[in-house]
Amino acid sequence: MKLVWKLLRRHISLPQLAGFFLANLLGMLIVLLSLQFYRDVKPIFSEEDGFIRPDYLILCKRISALNTIGLGSVSTFSQKEMNDLKAQPFAKNVGAFTASQYKVACSMGINGVAQFGTEMFFESVPDAFVDVDLSKWHFNEGDDVVPIILPRTYLAIYNFGFAQSQNLPKISEGVVGMVEMTIMMRGNGLNEYIKGRVIGFSTRLNTILVPESFIRWSNARYAPEADTEPSRIILEVKNPADDAIVNYINEKGYEMEDDKLDAGRMTFFLRLVSGIVMLVGLLISMLSFYILMLSIYLLVEKNTEKMRTLLLIGYSPARVALPYQLLTIGMNATVLLLAIGGLCLLRSLYMQQLWSVFPQMQDGSILPAVLLGIVLFAIVSLANALVIRRRINIIWNNK
Amino acid sequence: MNAITLDNTLPQVFLQRTDIKSDIWRRQVTIERGKTYLIEASSGIGKSSLCSFIIGYRRDFDGRILFDDKDSHELKTADWTLLRQRHISLLFQELRLFPELTALENVEIKNSLTHFKTSKEIEAWFEALGIADKMQSPVRLMSFGQQQRVAMIRALVQPFDFLLADEPISHLDEANSQTMADIMTKEARRQGAGIIITSIGKHMTLPYDKTFSL
Numbered sequence: 001m002k003l004v005w006k007l008l009r010r011h012i013s014l015p016q017l018a019g020f021f022l023a024n025l026l027g028m029l030i031v032l033l034s035l036q037f038y039r040d041v042k043p044i045f046s047e048e049d050g051f052i053r054p055d056y057l058i059l060c061k062r063i064s065a066l067n068t069i070g071l072g073s074v075s076t077f078s079q080k081e082m083n084d085l086k087a088q089p090f091a092k093n094v095g096a097f098t099a100s101q102y103k104v105a106c107s108m109g110i111n112g113v114a115q116f117g118t119e120m121f122f123e124s125v126p127d128a129f130v131d132v133d134l135s136k137w138h139f140n141e142g143d144d145v146v147p148i149i150l151p152r153t154y155l156a157i158y159n160f161g162f163a164q165s166q167n168l169p170k171i172s173e174g175v176v177g178m179v180e181m182t183i184m185m186r187g188n189g190l191n192e193y194i195k196g197r198v199i200g201f202s203t204r205l206n207t208i209l210v211p212e213s214f215i216r217w218s219n220a221r222y223a224p225e226a227d228t229e230p231s232r233i234i235l236e237v238k239n240p241a242d243d244a245i246v247n248y249i250n251e252k253g254y255e256m257e258d259d260k261l262d263a264g265r266m267t268f269f270l271r272l273v274s275g276i277v278m279l280v281g282l283l284i285s286m287l288s289f290y291i292l293m294l295s296i297y298l299l300v301e302k303n304t305e306k307m308r309t310l311l312l313i314g315y316s317p318a319r320v321a322l323p324y325q326l327l328t329i330g331m332n333a334t335v336l337l338l339a340i341g342g343l344c345l346l347r348s349l350y351m352q353q354l355w356s357v358f359p360q361m362q363d364g365s366i367l368p369a370v371l372l373g374i375v376l377f378a379i380v381s382l383a384n385a386l387v388i389r390r391r392i393n394i395i396w397n398n399k
Numbered sequence: 400m401n402a403i404t405l406d407n408t409l410p411q412v413f414l415q416r417t418d419i420k421s422d423i424w425r426r427q428v429t430i431e432r433g434k435t436y437l438i439e440a441s442s443g444i445g446k447s448s449l450c451s452f453i454i455g456y457r458r459d460f461d462g463r464i465l466f467d468d469k470d471s472h473e474l475k476t477a478d479w480t481l482l483r484q485r486h487i488s489l490l491f492q493e494l495r496l497f498p499e500l501t502a503l504e505n506v507e508i509k510n511s512l513t514h515f516k517t518s519k520e521i522e523a524w525f526e527a528l529g530i531a532d533k534m535q536s537p538v539r540l541m542s543f544g545q546q547q548r549v550a551m552i553r554a555l556v557q558p559f560d561f562l563l564a565d566e567p568i569s570h571l572d573e574a575n576s577q578t579m580a581d582i583m584t585k586e587a588r589r590q591g592a593g594i595i596i597t598s599i600g601k602h603m604t605l606p607y608d609k610t611f612s613l
Contacts, residue, residue, distance in 0.1 A: 003508040007497055309495040312456055313509050314484035314557065317476060396476065398456065 001323075004310065008323050011302040016295040021331055023288035024380075028339040028373060029346075030281030036347055036369040038274035042267065044358055055267075056129065056204050057245070059085075059254045060232045076229035081252075085235065090244050093236040095126040097207065098215045101226035102187030106196065108179055123207045124215040129234050132200030139214040145195045146183070149209040150176075152201040159359070170359070173201055187222030205234070289380055292331075293387055296324060300391045307395050321385075321392045328384040336377045340370055400466050400486045400560040403430045403453065407462035410445045410452075414461060422611040423449070425462070431593060432560050435584075435605055438597045440613035446597045447492055449613070450565045454489045455479040484513060490554040492565035492597075494546050498539035502530065502549045505538055510556040524552045527578055544570040551579055555586050561593045562586075568603055580605055 061075045077096065086094045100122040107117030127134060132149050139146050159170045181196035202209065219228060237245055249256055300307070310320050343366065354361060405428040413419060422428070423438070424445070430436060440446040451457040452464055455471065464471040466482070474482070483489075496505050502525070510516055525531045528548040533541055538549060547570055554562065562583065568576035580603040587594050596603055597613075 001511075003500065003504055003511065006504075007500065007508070010499060306497060309497065310508075311480075312454065312483065312489070312491075312495065313553070314480060314512055316480040 005323050007306050008303055011299055020288050020292040023284060024335045025338055027281050027285030027288055028335055029342045031278055032339055032343045032369045032373050033346060034274045034277040035372055036343060040364050055237050057235045057256055059235055059256055062253055062255050076231045077233050090237050091235055092238050095129045095234045096230035097123045097125055097232040098228060098230060099123050101219050102185055102222035105184045107182050122210045124210055124212040125234055131202050131204045136199045137211055139211040141217050145197055146210055146214050147199040148196045149200050149202050150198055151206045152203045155201055185222055190222055304395055311396055317392045317396050321389045324388045325385045329381045332377050332381045336373050340373060401432045402467060404465040409461045410448045411459045411461060421613055423613050433591055433593055434608040435594045437607045437610045438613050440599060442599055444613050446613055447565055450489055450563055485558050486560045488554045488557050488559040488562050490550055490564040490567050494550040496538045496546055496550055501535050502538050503534040505549055506553045506556060509553050513557040515558060516556045559592050563595045565597050576603055
């Protein structure tokens with residue numbers, strides 16, 4: 001093997017191999033980094049992971065001055081309007097926000113010592129629209145604790161707006177879950193208390209959310225007479241970039257909560273940009289593969305006679321191909337390791353920046369990017385090995 | 400392998416020719432293990448082609464070549480590799496040494512594949528053929544006669560049933576060609592192998608069982 005290598009390493013062009021090596025490294029690094037960056041940044045826009053995140057819009061009716069003085073058209077959605085919306089081709093699912101129809105007051109404290117209290121309201125949406133872990137998200141009549149979901153922006157406002165200026169400690173999502181709330185509900189001649197616990201924060205739903213079963217039970221108990229037509233609805237769409245959505249909403253005179261669509265747009269652009277960057281990386285990888293193949297072709301061409309003699313004195317084609325196969329696989333493996341190393345380094349740089357802006361961000365795994373790297377390595381190495389073997393077979397067949 | 404049979408064999412380039420008078424082409428010839436053959440030919444009559452056909456380097460011939468009962472056309476890549484490693488050794492007319500390797504490395508590149516001879520045995524051959532002092536020299540700096548002897552040693556570091564030597568002594572003097580003949584015969588006897596020598600004039604002095612005129 002040593003002697004065979006001594007023979008076949010002649011005519012190896014270092015500049016060509018270095019060119020391949022750098023180009024392949026660059027391509028691989030760009031591909032891995034684009035995937036990793038996409039995965040790291042995406043949770044900032046959405047709690048859910050994966051490429052096919054459904055997109056949600058929240059709709060309400062336009063409030064005019066006439067509504068304020070009670071003369072305008074109704075500001076709630078009728079069942080007919082909801083069915084019409086659901087029948088649109090762009091709509092995937094429609095859910096109503098149901099609001100509490102009675103008075104709600106809440107006081108918060110730690111260890112039973114009330115810290116502050118406020119009047120407030122509850123809303124609910126069907127469970128399918130809730131973007132928080134649903135394992136604690138249930139309420140049955142008779143339970144003495146009701147789970148609550150708050151908008152993530154509340155926490156951000158507290159942490160960055162309030163706590164920072166007042167020298168108060170910043171709090172994490174976990175700490176909020178430990179705070180006990182006492183909720184007072186009044187209506188229909190009743191005045192009762194229940195405990196509340198924050199189980200999560202929603203990016204999608206900008207309201208104080210309780211389970212639908214709780215709203216149904218409490219509305220029936222404290223406000224049996226009230227009308228419960230929803231004033232806001234949540235719409236899951238197939239493709240947020242669809243023009244038909246905006247046209248329909250304008251035509252019906254509905255309004256859209258813009259930031260939700262912005263988040264959708266941001267995710268869309270993030271996906272688009274990551275996709276383009278990844279494509280560029282793949283293109284560079286493919287070009288580097290092409291450089292390597294050209295280099296190997298030249299090498300085999302220049303060493304054809306030697307390889308033919310090796311075959312004639314009893315070396316098998318597999319053994320003659322092996323040195324070049326090991327050379328390319330070795331280089332590909334080095335490229336993979338360096339690319340993963342580079343990925344970790346660059347990631348630690350941008351993650352520091354992201355953490356300083358979004359401290360609640362979870363540290364994701366680099367496993368998918370590493371797996372992608374291994375898959376690329378395997379494909380490229382296999383293709384290299386096959387092409388080399390095919391060249392040797394051509395020599396064997398004396399063509 | 401006990402016999403190589405040439406059954407009505409003819410190089411395809413000769414298909415149009417009608418004036419071929421040969422003991423081998425277009426005839427049924429069996430070459431047996433353990434015997435010694437001389438094939439005499441003038442140049443351009445297909446002597447090296449015959450060697451290429453037998454070793455599987457070229458397949459452009461009519462008729463059949465049989466190894467025992469097996470048709471050479473049916474051999475797969477792995478069969479040919481095994482045949483070249485274990486059954487037929489060819490001493491190429493054009494030698495096919497690797498110019499960038501030393502004389503010893505040229506032999507070792509084959510021996511590392513077959514693990515057939517010890518370095519002591521190889522050194523003894525270099526000694527006997529008078530090129531022991533050239534063992535570490537690059538083969539490209541040696542004369543053609545010296546290279547012929549290196550190629551001979553390389554042809555011997557493998558097990559074989561037949562040794563095919565294509566003009567082995569074209570550039571050797573009488574004394575060296577006799578030494579080479581002795582070494583070759585001794586190794587072939589030891590292995591019970593057949594020897595086939597081709598020549599276009601000067602040929603090794605050996606007790607030939609049969610002489611063919613190609």
